[in-house]
Amino acid sequence: MECQSILIKNTIIIGSEIKKSSILIENNLISKIDDDLSSNDADEVINGEGKVLIPGLINTHTHLSMSLMRGLADDMPLDTWLNNYIWPAEANLSGEHCYAGALLACAEMIKSGTTTFNDMYFFIDDVAKAVDESGMRGMLSHGMIDLGDEEKRKKEFKESIRIINKCHNTSDGRIKVSLGPHAPYTCSMELLQWVRRKADELGVRIHIHVSETEFEVEQIIDSYGARPFEYLDEIDFLGDDVLAAHGVWLSDSEMDIIRDKKVKISHNPISNMKLASGVSPVSKMISKGINVSLGTDGAASNNNLDLLEEMKTAALLQKIYNLDSTLLSAQHVFEMATINGAKALGIEKELGTIEVDKKADLTLLNFNKTHLTPYRHPLSHLVYSAQGSDVDTVICNGQILMQHRKLLTLDEQEVIQQAEEASKDLLS
Amino acid sequence: MECQSILIKNTIIIGSEIKKSSILIENNLISKIDDDLSSNDADEVINGEGKVLIPGLINTHTHLSMSLMRGLADDMPLDTWLNNYIWPAEANLSGEHCYAGALLACAEMIKSGTTTFNDMYFFIDDVAKAVDESGMRGMLSHGMIDLGDEEKRKKEFKESIRIINKCHNTSDGRIKVSLGPHAPYTCSMELLQWVRRKADELGVRIHIHVSETEFEVEQIIDSYGARPFEYLDEIDFLGDDVLAAHGVWLSDSEMDIIRDKKVKISHNPISNMKLASGVSPVSKMISKGINVSLGTDGAASNNNLDLLEEMKTAALLQKIYNLDSTLLSAQHVFEMATINGAKALGIEKELGTIEVDKKADLTLLNFNKTHLTPYRHPLSHLVYSAQGSDVDTVICNGQILMQHRKLLTLDEQEVIQQAEEASKDLLS
Numbered sequence: 001m002e003c004q005s006i007l008i009k010n011t012i013i014i015g016s017e018i019k020k021s022s023i024l025i026e027n028n029l030i031s032k033i034d035d036d037l038s039s040n041d042a043d044e045v046i047n048g049e050g051k052v053l054i055p056g057l058i059n060t061h062t063h064l065s066m067s068l069m070r071g072l073a074d075d076m077p078l079d080t081w082l083n084n085y086i087w088p089a090e091a092n093l094s095g096e097h098c099y100a101g102a103l104l105a106c107a108e109m110i111k112s113g114t115t116t117f118n119d120m121y122f123f124i125d126d127v128a129k130a131v132d133e134s135g136m137r138g139m140l141s142h143g144m145i146d147l148g149d150e151e152k153r154k155k156e157f158k159e160s161i162r163i164i165n166k167c168h169n170t171s172d173g174r175i176k177v178s179l180g181p182h183a184p185y186t187c188s189m190e191l192l193q194w195v196r197r198k199a200d201e202l203g204v205r206i207h208i209h210v211s212e213t214e215f216e217v218e219q220i221i222d223s224y225g226a227r228p229f230e231y232l233d234e235i236d237f238l239g240d241d242v243l244a245a246h247g248v249w250l251s252d253s254e255m256d257i258i259r260d261k262k263v264k265i266s267h268n269p270i271s272n273m274k275l276a277s278g279v280s281p282v283s284k285m286i287s288k289g290i291n292v293s294l295g296t297d298g299a300a301s302n303n304n305l306d307l308l309e310e311m312k313t314a315a316l317l318q319k320i321y322n323l324d325s326t327l328l329s330a331q332h333v334f335e336m337a338t339i340n341g342a343k344a345l346g347i348e349k350e351l352g353t354i355e356v357d358k359k360a361d362l363t364l365l366n367f368n369k370t371h372l373t374p375y376r377h378p379l380s381h382l383v384y385s386a387q388g389s390d391v392d393t394v395i396c397n398g399q400i401l402m403q404h405r406k407l408l409t410l411d412e413q414e415v416i417q418q419a420e421e422a423s424k425d426l427l428s
Numbered sequence: 429m430e431c432q433s434i435l436i437k438n439t440i441i442i443g444s445e446i447k448k449s450s451i452l453i454e455n456n457l458i459s460k461i462d463d464d465l466s467s468n469d470a471d472e473v474i475n476g477e478g479k480v481l482i483p484g485l486i487n488t489h490t491h492l493s494m495s496l497m498r499g500l501a502d503d504m505p506l507d508t509w510l511n512n513y514i515w516p517a518e519a520n521l522s523g524e525h526c527y528a529g530a531l532l533a534c535a536e537m538i539k540s541g542t543t544t545f546n547d548m549y550f551f552i553d554d555v556a557k558a559v560d561e562s563g564m565r566g567m568l569s570h571g572m573i574d575l576g577d578e579e580k581r582k583k584e585f586k587e588s589i590r591i592i593n594k595c596h597n598t599s600d601g602r603i604k605v606s607l608g609p610h611a612p613y614t615c616s617m618e619l620l621q622w623v624r625r626k627a628d629e630l631g632v633r634i635h636i637h638v639s640e641t642e643f644e645v646e647q648i649i650d651s652y653g654a655r656p657f658e659y660l661d662e663i664d665f666l667g668d669d670v671l672a673a674h675g676v677w678l679s680d681s682e683m684d685i686i687r688d689k690k691v692k693i694s695h696n697p698i699s700n701m702k703l704a705s706g707v708s709p710v711s712k713m714i715s716k717g718i719n720v721s722l723g724t725d726g727a728a729s730n731n732n733l734d735l736l737e738e739m740k741t742a743a744l745l746q747k748i749y750n751l752d753s754t755l756l757s758a759q760h761v762f763e764m765a766t767i768n769g770a771k772a773l774g775i776e777k778e779l780g781t782i783e784v785d786k787k788a789d790l791t792l793l794n795f796n797k798t799h800l801t802p803y804r805h806p807l808s809h810l811v812y813s814a815q816g817s818d819v820d821t822v823i824c825n826g827q828i829l830m831q832h833r834k835l836l837t838l839d840e841q842e843v844i845q846q847a848e849e850a851s852k853d854l855l856s
Binding site for chain 1: 744803848
């Protein structure tokens with residue numbers, strides 16, 4: 001449903017302060033926030049009583065199409081999980097699989113209040129097709145791996161450039177493309193240096209996994225005589241356009257490099273816990289002034305894409321790991337899932353907070369629930385009590401994607417059916 | 429809605445094996461599990477297609493009425509939380525508050541698939557009234573604290589006996605009462621020894637907090653020259669009827685005592701993480717053969733009562749704490765939330781698994797959801813992907829408490845309204 005103007009009336013807004021007010025959306029922008037807005041001002045009026053309005057959530061690290069592999073393999077060592085389950089499945093992937101998996105992931109993310117995500121995977125034009133249809137905002141990258149093989153490297157360059165040319169800045173600017181070198185231990189120095197040059201030349205961002213496991217840190221030390229962020233700094237790879245996912249095993253001097261080079265970190269606590277990768281020093285990074293945002297990783301290692309669950313888990317993990325219940329407050333993790341996510345993708349001028357003239361990407365939660373009663377601590381309830389299904393209405397770029405839990409851009413049953421079939425085809 | 433017989437047709441049953449079948453409930457018992465049951469056999473037929481049936485979940489440690497304090501105070505040290513927020517609020521508690529808070533908690537638990545819980549709090553006859561109305565199964569205890577004061581001790585004895593006489597084995601046996609000495613550091617040796625004698629004399633069970641924080645362990649060592657479970661063993665307090673909540677700070681020899689005395693442990697991972705209490709050695713206890721079940725603790729330190737969330741968090745916490753992704757599998761945490769909970773309360777012959785002749789306490793989840801697709805790994809999805817709101821229908825003691833998410837025994841809006849008012853009254 002596209003509306004010229006939408007009024008959300010009398011709702012609790014978690015903005016620069018938490019207050020009850022009304023908000024007017026015109027075209028794709030937030031145009032007014034005012035207690036006195038009248039229903040006559042808008043084509044569509046949404047009653048916000050008993051509800052809470054937040055910026056659309058931003059998931060800064062995921063692999064949409066892996067939703068087809070949800071539940072395929074749990075409770076096993078990382079190398080068994082990868083070698084015996086994930087990589088054999090990925091060897092059979094087609095564009096049709098990736099389209100069906102991405103549609104499922106988009107539907108799931110909308111239903112749990114996410115409006116923007118940062119993806120890395122394969123068959124990116126098929127993923128882009130799903131994102132276009134969903135109405136969401138996504139930054140997509142083709143995952144590049146060469147393992148030192150020159151032929152493979154050339155193919156990766158070609159595919160990355162093809163996708164940038166085809167999909168970057170499409171769908172009214174909702175879809176952007178970045179460069180996606182998989183990780184320092186799977187990409188050669190030549191590949192990483194090419195990525196740095198191309199990113200500067202084309203003005204696109206970089207999305208990479210760094211230091212998810214202790215094993216890969218040791219591999220980099222063996223190969224290059226330096227820890228991953230030291231090595232990346234030495235080859236001049238780092239910059240404020242680099243988003244590094246995970247950042248679990250970091251030395252103090254690496255954190256200083258990350259801060260000085262303004263590298264963005266995407267923290268993925270549930271995936272890190274489930275795969276027993278390790279605990280990222282998030283509180284320390286925040287105290288150093290590093291921008292840390294939140295990601296779910298793929299559904300194969302989470303096993304969902306629910307940023308509300310991720311916020312709570314992030315807060316709990318820092319508290320228990322450091323035995324300090326004051327660390328990573330509700331306010332901190334809320335910022336990680338909103339404005340820090342926008343900063344991570346370089347879109348903080350347009351997104352990540354509820355302010356006049358920002359893009360209308362908004363998530364409205366229904367707080368008229370037993371587990372959200374009493375209704376008077378909205379930020380606490382959002383982080384510590386809510387679940388994905390409390391999301392009632394989702395707006396992205398001024399378009400209503402879900403209203404009262406009904407998807408408007410996608411046919412939910414058709415998406416589920418298509419994903420079932422694609423998953424059967426992929427994994428049988 | 430009370431039915432003589434209920435048929436749940438063609439559903440995935442997570443029983444001794446996972447299989448698709450149908451199940452017949454007659455009066456308050458599971459009477460048949462068979463693929464060929466016909467709709468003519470039952471007064472009420474529930475279509476189980478696309479759904480998954482599990483035993484009603486069992487929450488072995490909670491404080492229902494603390495739901496009124498949900499979100500009151502987060503992200504602070506335990507002593508500030510207790511001294512400045514929780515204890516001042518509790519000083520003003522009335523029976524009316526506890527009734528409203530317990531009703532809210534029952535509604536929330538039913539909506540997330542729990543049918544049985546183990547509570548410790550105050551104004552227990554008011555709590556029992558709420559539990560009776562809800563149709564749930566609960567073991568209730570008056571929380572006894574004397575801090576060495578003889579007058580207070582006598583009052584606690586009197587109140588505990590009054591509640592047992594009034595409420596134990598009421599509501600068709602759904603409500604049982606146990607003795608609830610708060611903890612070794614808040615109860616004198618005299619109180620604990622009286623509890624042990626009375627439990628034997630009256631045939632009631634014991635519910636106590638033990639070793640939640642490192643601080644209380646040190647206090648017990650200072651006072652008695654032994655660690656908490658060593659001290660409790662020395663005074664002959666322990667037995668197979670004792671349920672100890674938390675059990676975070678345990679030495680190896682304490683775990684051996686717990687095993688030898690068949691003490692039951694209730695693990696509360698979210699509360700332990702949120703208050704930064706510490707990590708319970710759950711995997712080690714399970715490998716020693718100790719019965720570990722799951723609890724949410726009160727909503728003031730969680731901040732909800734959702735056992736699905738608790739299962740996932742329990743699994744994640746053991747994996748990350750021990751850096752071993754194979755620990756605490758989906759199967760393990762599922763058993764913790766079902767059959768181990770029944771064992772913890774001494775009701776495993778009647779509850780905790782789906783078997784013919786067991787009580788009909790059942791939770792049916794709707795798996796026709798984006799985040800539960802593909803529909804083929806029911807146990808994995810239940811633990812790692814599901815959320816409380818995926819619960820569709822809940823049956824306790826053969827009575828349907830919720831159908832298609834509508835509460836049948838309680839008026840949800842009235843419960844919410846009453847809790848709002850009670851919370852305002854309590855905390856203003």
